[in-house]
Amino acid sequence: MLTFQKFRGINNISNEKKKGETYLSAALDVDVGLDAELRRRRGMTLLKAGCYRQLWEGASMLLGILNGCALVRVVPDGEDVTIHPAMGTARLWCCELPDGRVIFSNGQVHGMTDGTGCSDWGVAPPDEAGxxxxxxxxxxxxxxxxxxxxxxxxxxxxxxxxxxxxxxxxxxxxxxxxxxxxxxxxxxxxxxxxxxxxxxxxxxxxxxxxxxxLRDGQDLARPCRTLHLSMPPVGCLHALWGARMLVAQGRVLWASRPHGWSHFDLGRDFKQFSADITLVQPVGGGIFVGTQKELAFLAGVEFDTLVYTSLMKEPVLLGSGAAAPGRRVRRGDGAGFGRAMVCIAGGWVVAGHDDGMLEPLSEGIYRADIGAEVVAAFRTVDGVPQYEALAYEHAAV
Incomplete structure (x- = not known):
């Protein structure tokens, strides 16, 4: 067995001579402990047999595309529940609401589920008024x-x-x-x-x-609160930010009305960017937004008064954003606080903190070259924080 006395990490940038005995060019099927020790990664356990794609796991349910068609709630020890019979093979985007319901979208069709069935996200207005x-x-x-x-x-x-x-x-x-x-x-x-x-x-x-x-009108007191509001736009990268729901659609970031996750004012509540949006990650002090051209931070707590700052003029990898506890992410020589996010921008792994500060995590050491789109997550295994980004391959239609 090969033993490293001073292992420091993965380095695919420096040449072999400069790496010495402290870096590896690549490491497969291993975990790194808090003391930089290497150990074999745990094997996989069969949860349920079947042709499942695009699994998404939240606190309330596990969703997936079964046999390249139906969106189902996966029940490991029972019969799966069909949520939508024909979601197809396009990428699935999901967001869990505080009440446990989940919003899902493939960029063309969207809906909402409580795990037992499907309902429209929002209510379509009447076609005519009589x-x-x-x-x-x-x-x-x-x-x-x-x-x-x-x-x-x-x-x-x-x-x-x-x-x-x-x-x-x-x-x-x-x-x-x-x-x-x-x-x-x-x-x-x-x-x-x-x-x-x-x-x-x-x-x-x-x-x-x-x-x-037929009355005299004295009882006309409660106003119509949805008069000029619309159903949610069909998009991706949904995220809850305070009392609003955020949805990316091409270059536009839409925001729902406060405390109205299913009502959008399409005439005013939006921000437009110079390229298609690839990341939407809220933190305590604002919203990180990545596009095909840049990584930006919108600072503030009110959507109308957010202040835009461009942090990197580099493309952000679609799907690479993952929320993380600030205390688990490096900030300078220590750790952060509050809410943070990790993503891949310009090929480097970077972290964004509550106040909009950007922390390079792999610059000059490790460059991620894993395709044009990924599925990412941040988790803690045996006390060790891990950021994972797996190449996403679109299914053949």
């Missing part, structure tokens, strides 16, 4: 507008509003809405303006394809 007719009632005279939304009965989530036209109501009049759309598993909520007003207020819930409002 028709309005003035009738007798107690409403003040004036011009009124109406809007309708779908509210999902399973979780109370409400859609963007579909806005109707304008209708004139005479003094002591009323309003009858007809041809209202229906959707299984959803209730239809109706909103009205006050006479001549522009804001919409909740008027009631339709019990079928028709709804009438």
């Amino acid at each position: 028709s309005a007719t003035a009738v007798a009632g107690a409403m003040p005279a004036g011009r009124y507008a109406w809007a309708i939304t779908f509210r999902r009965e399973a979780d109370g989530l409400e859609s963007q509003a579909a806005v109707g036209g304008l209708v004139e109501v005479q003094q002591a009049g009323g309003l009858l809405l007809t041809d209202l759309p229906q959707r299984a598993g959803h209730s239809l909520q109706v909103y009205l303006t006050t006479a001549g007003g522009e804001a919409f207020f909740h008027a009631g819930q339709a019990q079928g394809p028709a709804f009438s409002y």
